[in-house]
Amino acid sequence: MTTYTAIHLKNRPDDGKIGEHLFEVKEKTVPEPENNQVLVRQTYMSLDPAMLGWMTADEESYIAPVELGEVMRSSGVGTIVSSRHPDYSEGDKVMGMMGWQEYVISDGKGLNKLQEGVDEETALCVFGLPGLTATQGLLNIGQPQEGETLIVTGAAGSVGSIVGQMAKADGLRVIGVVGSDEKADWITNELGFDGAINYKTDDLQAKLEALAPDRIDVFFENTGGPIQSHIVNYMNAHARVVVCGMISDYQAETPAPGPNWLPLIKKRIRIQGFAMPDHLDNSAQLIAQLTPYVQQGKIKYRSHIIEGLTSAMEGLNLLFEGKNKGKLMVKL
Ligand SMILES: NC(=O)c1ccc[n+]([C@@H]2O[C@H](COP(=O)([O-])OP(=O)(O)OC[C@H]3O[C@@H](n4cnc5c(N)ncnc54)[C@H](OP(=O)(O)O)[C@@H]3O)[C@@H](O)[C@H]2O)c1
Structure with missing residues:
Protein backbone atom coordinates (compact mmCIF):
# COMPACT_ATOMS: atom_id res chain seq x y z
CA MET A 1 0.00 0.00 0.00
CA THR A 2 1.50 3.35 -1.06
CA THR A 3 0.81 6.46 0.94
CA TYR A 4 0.99 10.16 0.13
CA THR A 5 0.85 13.45 1.99
CA ALA A 6 -2.00 15.95 1.92
CA ILE A 7 -2.32 19.25 3.81
CA HIS A 8 -5.71 20.31 5.16
CA LEU A 9 -6.77 23.73 6.43
CA LYS A 10 -7.19 23.50 10.21
CA ASN A 11 -7.42 27.13 11.38
CA ARG A 12 -8.20 30.45 9.75
CA PRO A 13 -5.46 33.13 9.60
CA ASP A 14 -7.54 35.60 11.63
CA ASP A 15 -4.46 37.66 12.55
CA GLY A 16 -3.11 37.45 8.97
CA LYS A 17 -0.20 35.24 10.06
CA ILE A 18 0.65 32.24 7.89
CA GLY A 19 2.44 29.12 9.12
CA GLU A 20 2.20 25.52 10.20
CA HIS A 21 -0.37 26.37 12.91
CA LEU A 22 -3.01 26.79 10.18
CA PHE A 23 -2.67 23.31 8.73
CA GLU A 24 -2.92 19.60 9.44
CA VAL A 25 -0.60 17.26 7.55
CA LYS A 26 -2.18 13.88 6.80
CA GLU A 27 -0.82 10.64 5.39
CA LYS A 28 -3.32 8.89 3.12
CA THR A 29 -3.47 5.78 0.96
CA VAL A 30 -3.03 6.48 -2.75
CA PRO A 31 -6.47 5.81 -4.29
CA GLU A 32 -7.30 3.91 -7.49
CA PRO A 33 -9.21 5.80 -10.18
CA GLU A 34 -12.73 4.62 -10.96
CA ASN A 35 -14.36 4.65 -14.40
CA ASN A 36 -13.91 8.02 -16.13
CA GLN A 37 -11.34 9.11 -13.59
CA VAL A 38 -7.59 9.62 -13.60
CA LEU A 39 -4.98 9.56 -10.84
CA VAL A 40 -2.54 12.47 -11.09
CA ARG A 41 0.79 12.71 -9.31
CA GLN A 42 1.32 16.41 -8.74
CA THR A 43 4.87 17.52 -9.53
CA TYR A 44 4.81 21.33 -9.13
CA MET A 45 2.31 23.24 -7.02
CA SER A 46 1.71 26.97 -7.35
CA LEU A 47 1.75 29.25 -4.30
CA ASP A 48 -0.26 32.44 -4.78
CA PRO A 49 -1.01 35.53 -2.68
CA ALA A 50 -4.75 34.85 -3.09
CA MET A 51 -4.39 31.78 -0.88
CA LEU A 52 -4.45 33.98 2.21
CA GLY A 53 -7.89 35.25 1.15
CA TRP A 54 -9.15 31.75 0.37
CA MET A 55 -8.28 30.70 3.93
CA THR A 56 -10.36 33.45 5.54
CA ALA A 57 -14.09 33.12 6.13
CA ASP A 58 -14.91 35.99 3.74
CA GLU A 59 -18.18 34.99 2.04
CA GLU A 60 -18.27 38.19 -0.04
CA SER A 61 -15.22 37.43 -2.11
CA TYR A 62 -15.17 36.20 -5.71
CA ILE A 63 -14.71 32.60 -4.59
CA ALA A 64 -15.96 30.59 -1.60
CA PRO A 65 -13.49 30.14 1.26
CA VAL A 66 -11.70 26.82 1.75
CA GLU A 67 -13.71 25.04 4.46
CA LEU A 68 -11.93 24.00 7.64
CA GLY A 69 -10.94 20.35 7.28
CA GLU A 70 -10.67 20.56 3.47
CA VAL A 71 -7.48 20.05 1.49
CA MET A 72 -5.95 23.52 0.92
CA ARG A 73 -6.81 24.89 -2.55
CA SER A 74 -4.11 25.43 -5.21
CA SER A 75 -3.33 24.93 -8.85
CA GLY A 76 -0.53 22.75 -10.05
CA VAL A 77 0.88 20.54 -12.76
CA GLY A 78 1.28 16.82 -12.66
CA THR A 79 1.54 13.57 -14.54
CA ILE A 80 -1.25 11.06 -15.04
CA VAL A 81 -0.07 7.85 -13.42
CA SER A 82 -3.23 5.82 -13.96
CA SER A 83 -6.16 6.49 -16.27
CA ARG A 84 -9.62 5.05 -16.66
CA HIS A 85 -10.72 8.11 -18.61
CA PRO A 86 -11.02 7.97 -22.42
CA ASP A 87 -9.42 11.42 -22.91
CA TYR A 88 -6.26 10.81 -20.86
CA SER A 89 -3.38 8.36 -20.98
CA GLU A 90 -0.67 7.44 -18.54
CA GLY A 91 2.19 9.89 -18.82
CA ASP A 92 0.05 12.85 -19.96
CA LYS A 93 1.12 16.07 -18.26
CA VAL A 94 -1.79 18.16 -17.02
CA MET A 95 -2.48 21.45 -15.23
CA GLY A 96 -5.44 22.31 -13.03
CA MET A 97 -6.71 22.80 -9.49
CA MET A 98 -5.01 20.01 -7.53
CA GLY A 99 -4.78 21.19 -3.93
CA TRP A 100 -1.99 20.79 -1.41
CA GLN A 101 -1.52 17.08 -1.96
CA GLU A 102 0.86 14.76 -3.77
CA TYR A 103 -1.83 12.75 -5.57
CA VAL A 104 -5.28 13.73 -6.76
CA ILE A 105 -8.18 11.86 -8.35
CA SER A 106 -9.92 13.78 -11.13
CA ASP A 107 -12.81 13.27 -13.54
CA GLY A 108 -10.92 15.50 -15.97
CA LYS A 109 -13.05 18.61 -15.43
CA GLY A 110 -10.78 21.65 -15.18
CA LEU A 111 -7.70 19.65 -16.20
CA ASN A 112 -5.81 20.91 -19.24
CA LYS A 113 -3.08 18.98 -21.01
CA LEU A 114 0.18 20.91 -21.30
CA GLN A 115 0.82 22.19 -24.80
CA GLU A 116 3.38 20.27 -26.84
CA GLY A 117 6.89 21.41 -25.94
CA VAL A 118 5.85 23.28 -22.78
CA ASP A 119 7.57 21.97 -19.64
CA GLU A 120 6.03 22.02 -16.17
CA GLU A 121 7.83 25.11 -14.91
CA THR A 122 6.96 27.14 -17.99
CA ALA A 123 3.38 25.96 -17.71
CA LEU A 124 3.04 27.31 -14.18
CA CYS A 125 5.13 30.45 -14.74
CA VAL A 126 3.64 31.54 -18.02
CA PHE A 127 0.60 29.60 -19.24
CA GLY A 128 -0.91 29.16 -15.77
CA HIS A 279 -12.37 34.30 -16.92
CA LEU A 280 -11.06 30.75 -16.66
CA ASP A 281 -13.76 29.46 -19.02
CA ASN A 282 -12.12 31.74 -21.54
CA SER A 283 -8.63 30.26 -20.98
CA ALA A 284 -8.27 29.00 -24.55
CA GLN A 285 -8.83 32.51 -25.92
CA LEU A 286 -6.43 34.02 -23.35
CA ILE A 287 -3.76 31.45 -24.22
CA ALA A 288 -4.25 32.28 -27.90
CA GLN A 289 -3.65 35.96 -27.07
CA LEU A 290 -0.59 35.18 -24.94
CA THR A 291 1.10 32.54 -27.11
CA PRO A 292 2.45 34.86 -29.85
CA TYR A 293 4.39 36.87 -27.24
CA VAL A 294 5.92 33.64 -25.92
CA GLN A 295 6.65 32.25 -29.38
CA GLN A 296 8.41 35.47 -30.37
CA GLY A 297 10.67 35.11 -27.33
CA LYS A 298 9.27 38.25 -25.70
CA ILE A 299 8.51 36.67 -22.32
CA LYS A 300 11.31 35.80 -19.91
CA TYR A 301 10.51 34.45 -16.48
CA ARG A 302 12.15 33.10 -13.39
CA SER A 303 10.76 30.59 -10.97
CA HIS A 304 11.37 30.46 -7.25
CA ILE A 305 11.17 26.81 -6.27
CA ILE A 306 10.91 25.45 -2.75
CA GLU A 307 11.15 21.72 -2.13
CA GLY A 308 8.59 19.34 -0.66
CA LEU A 309 4.86 19.71 0.00
CA THR A 310 5.19 20.65 3.66
CA SER A 311 7.47 23.60 2.79
CA ALA A 312 4.32 25.34 1.47
CA MET A 313 3.04 26.05 4.98
CA GLU A 314 5.82 28.53 5.79
CA GLY A 315 6.87 29.15 2.19
CA LEU A 316 3.72 31.12 1.42
CA ASN A 317 5.18 33.90 3.60
CA LEU A 318 7.86 34.55 0.98
CA LEU A 319 5.25 36.31 -1.17
CA PHE A 320 4.26 38.71 1.59
CA GLU A 321 7.85 39.40 2.57
CA GLY A 322 8.89 40.10 -1.03
CA LYS A 323 11.46 37.31 -0.78
CA ASN A 324 10.26 35.39 -3.83
CA LYS A 325 12.28 36.03 -6.96
CA GLY A 326 9.81 35.03 -9.65
CA LYS A 327 6.90 32.62 -9.66
CA LEU A 328 6.73 30.87 -6.30
CA MET A 329 6.10 27.14 -6.54
CA VAL A 330 6.66 23.93 -4.63
CA LYS A 331 8.44 20.98 -6.23
CA LEU A 332 6.84 17.81 -4.95
N1 LIG B 1 -7.12 39.42 -9.83
C1 LIG B 1 -6.69 38.19 -10.03
O1 LIG B 1 -7.40 37.31 -10.52
C2 LIG B 1 -5.27 37.84 -9.65
C3 LIG B 1 -4.64 36.70 -10.15
C4 LIG B 1 -3.30 36.47 -9.80
C5 LIG B 1 -2.65 37.36 -8.95
N2 LIG B 1 -3.33 38.44 -8.47
C6 LIG B 1 -2.69 39.42 -7.59
O2 LIG B 1 -1.58 39.94 -8.28
C7 LIG B 1 -0.57 40.32 -7.35
C8 LIG B 1 0.75 39.66 -7.74
O3 LIG B 1 0.61 38.25 -7.61
P1 LIG B 1 1.78 37.28 -8.02
O4 LIG B 1 1.25 35.90 -7.91
O5 LIG B 1 2.37 37.73 -9.30
O6 LIG B 1 2.82 37.49 -6.82
P2 LIG B 1 4.31 38.00 -6.96
O7 LIG B 1 4.24 39.40 -7.49
O8 LIG B 1 5.12 36.99 -7.67
O9 LIG B 1 4.77 38.03 -5.43
C9 LIG B 1 4.25 38.95 -4.55
C10 LIG B 1 5.12 40.23 -4.52
O10 LIG B 1 4.36 41.28 -3.93
C11 LIG B 1 5.26 42.24 -3.44
N3 LIG B 1 4.79 42.72 -2.14
C12 LIG B 1 4.61 42.01 -1.01
N4 LIG B 1 4.19 42.81 -0.01
C13 LIG B 1 4.14 44.07 -0.53
C14 LIG B 1 3.79 45.35 -0.02
N5 LIG B 1 3.41 45.50 1.26
N6 LIG B 1 3.84 46.42 -0.84
C15 LIG B 1 4.22 46.28 -2.13
N7 LIG B 1 4.55 45.11 -2.68
C16 LIG B 1 4.50 44.02 -1.90
C17 LIG B 1 6.63 41.56 -3.29
O11 LIG B 1 7.50 42.11 -4.26
P3 LIG B 1 8.50 43.31 -3.90
O12 LIG B 1 9.76 42.69 -3.39
O13 LIG B 1 8.65 44.02 -5.19
O14 LIG B 1 7.83 44.14 -2.83
C18 LIG B 1 6.33 40.10 -3.61
O15 LIG B 1 7.41 39.48 -4.22
C19 LIG B 1 -1.08 39.90 -5.97
O16 LIG B 1 -1.67 41.01 -5.34
C20 LIG B 1 -2.12 38.85 -6.30
O17 LIG B 1 -3.10 38.74 -5.30
C21 LIG B 1 -4.61 38.69 -8.80
Missing part, protein backbone atom coordinates in the same frame (compact mmCIF):
# COMPACT_ATOMS: atom_id res chain seq x y z
CA LEU A 129 -2.43 31.88 -13.62
CA PRO A 130 0.36 34.49 -14.12
CA GLY A 131 0.10 34.64 -17.91
CA LEU A 132 -3.68 34.36 -18.02
CA THR A 133 -3.99 37.13 -15.44
CA ALA A 134 -1.53 39.37 -17.25
CA THR A 135 -3.32 38.81 -20.55
CA GLN A 136 -6.83 39.41 -19.24
CA GLY A 137 -5.80 42.42 -17.17
CA LEU A 138 -3.49 44.11 -19.63
CA LEU A 139 -4.97 43.38 -23.04
CA ASN A 140 -8.66 43.00 -22.30
CA ILE A 141 -9.05 45.57 -19.51
CA GLY A 142 -6.06 47.91 -19.82
CA GLN A 143 -6.35 48.18 -23.62
CA PRO A 144 -2.77 49.46 -24.08
CA GLN A 145 -1.90 51.49 -27.17
CA GLU A 146 1.50 51.77 -28.79
CA GLY A 147 3.32 54.88 -27.59
CA GLU A 148 1.50 55.04 -24.25
CA THR A 149 3.19 54.75 -20.85
CA LEU A 150 2.37 51.88 -18.51
CA ILE A 151 3.30 51.46 -14.88
CA VAL A 152 3.00 48.13 -13.11
CA THR A 153 3.44 47.47 -9.38
CA GLY A 154 4.79 44.14 -8.17
CA ALA A 155 6.76 44.41 -11.39
CA ALA A 156 9.27 41.64 -10.69
CA GLY A 157 6.53 39.24 -9.62
CA SER A 158 4.98 36.48 -11.65
CA VAL A 159 2.08 38.57 -12.97
CA GLY A 160 3.82 41.96 -13.07
CA SER A 161 6.86 40.75 -14.99
CA ILE A 162 4.67 39.34 -17.77
CA VAL A 163 2.48 42.47 -17.88
CA GLY A 164 5.54 44.67 -18.36
CA GLN A 165 7.07 42.49 -21.05
CA MET A 166 3.81 42.26 -23.03
CA ALA A 167 3.43 46.03 -22.86
CA LYS A 168 7.04 46.51 -24.00
CA ALA A 169 6.44 44.15 -26.90
CA ASP A 170 3.40 46.25 -27.85
CA GLY A 171 5.47 49.42 -28.02
CA LEU A 172 4.66 51.09 -24.70
CA ARG A 173 7.05 52.84 -22.36
CA VAL A 174 7.09 50.60 -19.27
CA ILE A 175 7.93 51.49 -15.68
CA GLY A 176 8.00 48.85 -12.94
CA VAL A 177 7.62 49.32 -9.20
CA VAL A 178 9.59 46.88 -7.05
CA GLY A 179 10.81 46.41 -3.49
CA SER A 180 14.55 45.84 -4.00
CA ASP A 181 17.46 46.98 -6.14
CA GLU A 182 18.05 43.40 -7.28
CA LYS A 183 14.51 43.30 -8.69
CA ALA A 184 14.93 46.76 -10.22
CA ASP A 185 18.08 45.54 -11.94
CA TRP A 186 16.35 42.37 -13.21
CA ILE A 187 13.36 44.12 -14.76
CA THR A 188 15.43 46.85 -16.44
CA ASN A 189 18.54 44.96 -17.51
CA GLU A 190 17.08 41.49 -18.17
CA LEU A 191 13.44 42.15 -19.09
CA GLY A 192 13.93 45.46 -20.87
CA PHE A 193 11.66 47.71 -18.78
CA ASP A 194 12.41 51.40 -19.37
CA GLY A 195 12.75 52.14 -15.68
CA ALA A 196 12.19 50.91 -12.16
CA ILE A 197 11.06 52.57 -8.95
CA ASN A 198 12.10 51.01 -5.65
CA TYR A 199 9.07 51.84 -3.52
CA LYS A 200 11.07 51.25 -0.34
CA THR A 201 13.98 53.62 -1.02
CA ASP A 202 13.19 56.03 -3.88
CA ASP A 203 11.53 59.44 -3.71
CA LEU A 204 8.31 58.21 -5.32
CA GLN A 205 7.06 61.43 -6.91
CA ALA A 206 10.47 62.54 -8.17
CA LYS A 207 11.26 59.12 -9.69
CA LEU A 208 7.80 58.84 -11.24
CA GLU A 209 8.18 62.21 -12.93
CA ALA A 210 11.71 61.43 -14.07
CA LEU A 211 10.81 58.05 -15.56
CA ALA A 212 7.41 58.95 -17.03
CA PRO A 213 7.74 62.43 -18.52
CA ASP A 214 4.55 61.87 -20.55
CA ARG A 215 2.66 60.75 -17.44
CA ILE A 216 0.79 57.42 -17.12
CA ASP A 217 -1.85 55.96 -19.44
CA VAL A 218 -2.19 52.44 -17.99
CA PHE A 219 -1.67 51.60 -14.32
CA PHE A 220 -1.59 47.84 -13.62
CA GLU A 221 -1.99 47.60 -9.85
CA ASN A 222 -0.74 44.47 -8.09
CA THR A 223 0.17 45.79 -4.67
CA GLY A 224 -1.46 48.96 -3.37
CA GLY A 225 0.67 50.97 -0.95
CA PRO A 226 1.70 54.63 -0.83
CA ILE A 227 2.72 54.84 -4.50
CA GLN A 228 -0.89 54.29 -5.59
CA SER A 229 -1.95 57.89 -4.87
CA HIS A 230 1.12 59.29 -6.61
CA ILE A 231 0.27 57.31 -9.74
CA VAL A 232 -3.45 58.12 -9.80
CA ASN A 233 -2.60 61.82 -9.45
CA TYR A 234 -0.14 61.56 -12.32
CA MET A 235 -2.30 59.99 -15.04
CA ASN A 236 -3.37 61.27 -18.44
CA ALA A 237 -6.90 61.90 -19.67
CA HIS A 238 -8.73 58.63 -20.41
CA ALA A 239 -6.14 56.57 -18.54
CA ARG A 240 -7.04 53.09 -17.30
CA VAL A 241 -6.34 51.53 -13.90
CA VAL A 242 -6.40 47.73 -13.85
CA VAL A 243 -6.84 46.56 -10.27
CA CYS A 244 -5.41 43.06 -10.12
CA GLY A 245 -4.07 42.78 -6.57
CA MET A 246 -3.60 44.70 -3.34
CA ILE A 247 -1.06 42.53 -1.57
CA SER A 248 0.00 45.32 0.80
CA ASP A 249 -3.47 45.16 2.35
CA TYR A 250 -3.95 41.37 2.56
CA GLN A 251 -2.45 41.12 6.06
CA ALA A 252 -3.41 44.59 7.24
CA GLU A 253 -5.89 44.94 10.08
CA THR A 254 -7.34 48.01 8.36
CA PRO A 255 -6.91 48.39 4.58
CA ALA A 256 -5.12 51.60 3.55
CA PRO A 257 -7.35 54.46 2.33
CA GLY A 258 -7.47 54.86 -1.45
CA PRO A 259 -6.51 57.96 -3.47
CA ASN A 260 -8.84 60.91 -3.85
CA TRP A 261 -11.33 60.52 -6.73
CA LEU A 262 -11.19 64.06 -8.13
CA PRO A 263 -8.63 63.07 -10.83
CA LEU A 264 -11.09 60.40 -12.01
CA ILE A 265 -13.52 63.11 -13.06
CA LYS A 266 -10.99 65.61 -14.36
CA LYS A 267 -9.15 62.98 -16.37
CA ARG A 268 -12.10 60.64 -17.09
CA ILE A 269 -10.05 57.74 -15.71
CA ARG A 270 -11.48 54.21 -15.77
CA ILE A 271 -10.73 51.92 -12.81
CA GLN A 272 -11.63 48.24 -13.07
CA GLY A 273 -10.98 45.34 -10.76
CA PHE A 274 -11.07 41.77 -12.00
CA ALA A 275 -10.71 38.23 -10.65
CA MET A 276 -9.52 35.35 -12.81
CA PRO A 277 -12.12 32.75 -11.77
CA ASP A 278 -14.56 34.83 -13.87
